[in-house]
Each structure stands twice: as structure tokens, then as C-alpha cells.
Amino acid sequence: MRWGDRSLTEYKKHDNGKQAMYGIVQGGVYPDLRRISCEYTRDRNFFATAIGGSLGAHKEQMYEVVGMCSEHIHPDRPVHLLGIGSFIDVFSNVKLGIDTFDCVSPTRIARHGWALVKGAPKERMNLRNATFLKDPLPVDESCDCYSCRHHSRSYIHHLFRVGETLGMQLLSIHNVTTMNRLMREVRQAIKSGTLDQLQKEWVI
Numbered sequence: 001m002r003w004g005d006r007s008l009t010e011y012k013k014h015d016n017g018k019q020a021m022y023g024i025v026q027g028g029v030y031p032d033l034r035r036i037s038c039e040y041t042r043d044r045n046f047f048a049t050a051i052g053g054s055l056g057a058h059k060e061q062m063y064e065v066v067g068m069c070s071e072h073i074h075p076d077r078p079v080h081l082l083g084i085g086s087f088i089d090v091f092s093n094v095k096l097g098i099d100t101f102d103c104v105s106p107t108r109i110a111r112h113g114w115a116l117v118k119g120a121p122k123e124r125m126n127l128r129n130a131t132f133l134k135d136p137l138p139v140d141e142s143c144d145c146y147s148c149r150h151h152s153r154s155y156i157h158h159l160f161r162v163g164e165t166l167g168m169q170l171l172s173i174h175n176v177t178t179m180n181r182l183m184r185e186v187r188q189a190i191k192s193g194t195l196d197q198l199q200k201e202w203v204i
């Protein structure tokens with residue numbers, strides 16, 4: 001909290017309207033500490049709220065922590081959740097009031113051959129798998145990213161097999177594009193009241 005105050009003071013000195021400062025809620029899985037941290041950010045002039053710190057050991061605990069924060073944070077500010085990158089977690093947390101996310105997972109798993117794919121079992125497929133050796137399809141037929149428009153699963157499989165880092169780059173492009181597409185479709189579904197329906201298309 002002292003760090004937050006010092007940051008706000010410095011920020012105000014140099015504010016040129018091009019940056020925004022988020023107050024980060026800490027407190028682990030403890031409702032009393034989360035509440036103190038929520039009230040701290042709520043009562044100061046932050047642009048938005050970010051929920052950070054430990055979100056617990058499993059998904060249910062994460063939803064619990066996000067839930068205990070949403071009661072006490074500033075009601076009118078955007079809410080960001082740190083470190084969430086799977087489709088199911090995006091849907092679950094959007095329903096709890098989260099607006100934005102950031103996570104290393106889409107690019108980290110890309111470096112290990114994993115592609116995020118809408119409607120795929122467990123949300124992903126591994127292009128290292130021998131089943132893609134002669135597969136001429138793009139990673140995701142419904143995706144219009146650079147990698148899917150220009151390259152096949154078999155080519156990306158080949159790149160990983162020979163240790164060519166272009167494979168990691170192509171999958172990173174695809175995964176980041178997919179996360180942006182997910183959020184675009186989530187925004188549309190919120191407007192049209194079809195979020196549950198959209199979740200069934202993305203998560204099976």
C-alpha cells in the first residue's frame with residue numbers, strides 16, 4: 001500500500017493522459033486481507049482495479065477469491081485479472097465481473113508446440129504429435145491469423161521436429177490471435193446476452 005501511494009504520487013507528477021494506473025488488490029486467499037486491500041484501492045484515485053496475488057490452489061478457490069474482491073472494489077472502474085489465460089477461466093471470470101486479462105500462458109505453451117483451438121478437447125492440440133505429420137489443414141480452420149492463412153499443421157509439425165524456432169513463432173501468433181478473438185466474441189455475446197451459448201462453442 002505504501003508502494004501504491006508512492007506510485008500514485010509519482011504518476012500524478014508526470015501524467016500526460018497517455019497512461020493509466022491500476023490499483024492492485026493483494027491478500028492471497030484471506031477474505032479479511034483482500035477486503036483491506038480492496039478498500040485501499042477503492043478509496044484512492046486509481047483509474048482501474050487489478051486483482052493480483054495468489055488466487056489459491058485450484059479453480060474453485062480462484063472463483064472464491066475473485067468473488068470476495070468483487071464485493072469490495074470500486075463499482076464503476078474496469079477490473080483486470082492477472083495471470084489467467086485459458087478459455088474456461090476467461091468465461092468463468094467474465095461472469096464474475098472481470099473485464100480484461102493478461103497471461104504468459106498462450107505464448108509459453110506455443111513454445112512447447114501447443115495451439116489453442118476453439119472447441120478442441122481441453123482447448124488445445126499439440127503440433128508435435130505424430131498425427132499431424134501429413135495433415136494439410138491449418139491449425140484452426142476457423143482462424144484467420146497469419147499462421148493459419150499461410151501454413152499447415154504438417155509444416156508446423158515439421159518445424160518443431162527439426163527444432164526450427166519459426167514453429168514457436170507461428171504458434172505464438174496463432175495463440176495470441178485466438179485470445180483476442182475470444183475476447184472480441186465475449187464482448188459481442190455480453191451485448192447480445194448469449195455468453196452461455198458462446199462458452200459451449202469454445203469449451204467442450
Ligand SMILES: [Zn+2]
Binds near residue numbers: 144145147173174175
Ligand atoms: Zn490461427
